[in-house]
Amino acid sequence: MQQYTEPAIVDCPCCGEAVEVLVDLSVPLQEYTEDCPVCCRPMILKVTSGESGLAGVEVRGEND
Numbered sequence: 001m002q003q004y005t006e007p008a009i010v011d012c013p014c015c016g017e018a019v020e021v022l023v024d025l026s027v028p029l030q031e032y033t034e035d036c037p038v039c040c041r042p043m044i045l046k047v048t049s050g051e052s053g054l055a056g057v058e059v060r061g062e063n064d
């Protein structure tokens, strides 16, 4: 059984803290907004996944 979520560490573009997010791997490429648990500002996550799981996470600020 394949697991569709995986924790990933990203650096918040607003406060610079390394935060853990749970990313959804059910589709190969997706972009969504998640609030930073440290500074509570929205960060935009771009998640790519392949057959072996998580392939990459890019993060940027809402206004970048």
Ligand SMILES: [Zn+2]
Residues within 6 Å of the ligand: 012, 013, 014, 015, 016, 017, 036, 037, 038, 039, 040, 041
């Ligand atoms: Zn933050």
